[in-house]
Every structure is written in C-alpha cells, then in structure tokens.
Amino acid sequence: MAKHDPDLDLLFTALGDPTRRAILSRLARGPASVSELAAPHDMALPSFLGHLKKLEDAGLIATAKSGRVRTCTLLPWALRPARNWLDEQKAVWEERLDQFDDYVMQLMKERQHGPGSED
CATH class of the missing domain: 1.20.5 (Single alpha-helices involved in coiled-coils or other helix-helix interfaces)
Structure with missing residues (x-):
C-alpha cells in the first residue's frame, strides 16, 4: 500500500501551478520583494498573495517583513x-x-x- 505524506501533497500542490513555479524560478536567483515578484503576473495582489501563501505553507519559501516591504526567499532544501x-x-x-x-x-x-x- 502506498504511503500517504500530507507534506508531500502540499509540496506537489504548490509545484502544480505555473505561476508558483515562475515565482520559484525567480527566487532561485535570489530574494525578492512581493511587489517585484508580482510585477510580471497579470493578477490582483490578493490572488498573487494566495500563491505566495501556498508556497510558504509547503515550506518552499520564507517571508520576512522589514518596514513596509515583505521579502521572499527560496528554501531550496524544501x-x-x-x-x-x-x-x-x-x-x-x-x-x-x-x-x-x-x-x-x-x-x-x-x-x-x-x-x-x-x-
């Protein structure tokens, strides 16, 4: 019987969307602000933030806030x-x-x- 790993489910769900994969590709070059990450995507900010939340929930990225700027960082070991x-x-x-x-x-x-x- 196959093993069920909910963390693996979260990871593959996060990787299953082209917008989220594009975000990860950009973050592979280094940390970026939310506004920088959102710029190439034609969607409302709340929708974009939903993508970031899925990536963060899957443990693929970490975010940190400094003043009014939230910066995202890729966690490649994830x-x-x-x-x-x-x-x-x-x-x-x-x-x-x-x-x-x-x-x-x-x-x-x-x-x-x-x-x-x-x-």
Missing part, C-alpha cells in the same frame, strides 16, 4: 522530499523495465530455439 519521492519512483520503474526486458529477451530466445532449450 524540494528534497519531492526529489526523494521521484528518485524512488524512478528506481521502481527502472527495475520493472529491466524485468520486462529480461522477459522479452527470454521470449525471443524461446522463439529462436524452442521452449525449454538451453544455450
């Missing part, structure tokens, strides 16, 4: 659980494909030499 999950899935599928390849090779050998023959 992507590690998603990376680990993807690596696990890759290993499972590579093993399955290797088993399938072995099966196909066995079928081909049997067609060439007949069932039960040894090489």
Whole structure:
C-alpha cells in the first residue's frame, strides 16, 4: 500500500501551478520583494498573495517583513522530499523495465530455439 505524506501533497500542490513555479524560478536567483515578484503576473495582489501563501505553507519559501516591504526567499532544501519521492519512483520503474526486458529477451530466445532449450 502506498504511503500517504500530507507534506508531500502540499509540496506537489504548490509545484502544480505555473505561476508558483515562475515565482520559484525567480527566487532561485535570489530574494525578492512581493511587489517585484508580482510585477510580471497579470493578477490582483490578493490572488498573487494566495500563491505566495501556498508556497510558504509547503515550506518552499520564507517571508520576512522589514518596514513596509515583505521579502521572499527560496528554501531550496524544501524540494528534497519531492526529489526523494521521484528518485524512488524512478528506481521502481527502472527495475520493472529491466524485468520486462529480461522477459522479452527470454521470449525471443524461446522463439529462436524452442521452449525449454538451453544455450
């Protein structure tokens, strides 16, 4: 049975939106103010703040307020659980494909030499 990780759900939900991925891409270059992050996006500020909240809830960004300016910072280690999950899935599928390849090779050998023959 598959393990259910609510934190992983939050992470993938946050990554599932192109606006939020664009924000993360921008923050990968360094911290930025909310107004700087919002500028390229054609949406009302409350909607944009909703995107930031989802990123913050998922642990992908941190925000800090200095005076009237709120600055966002990427927390790159927060992507590690998603990376680990993807690596696990890759290993499972590579093993399955290797088993399938072995099966196909066995079928081909049997067609060439007949069932039960040894090489």
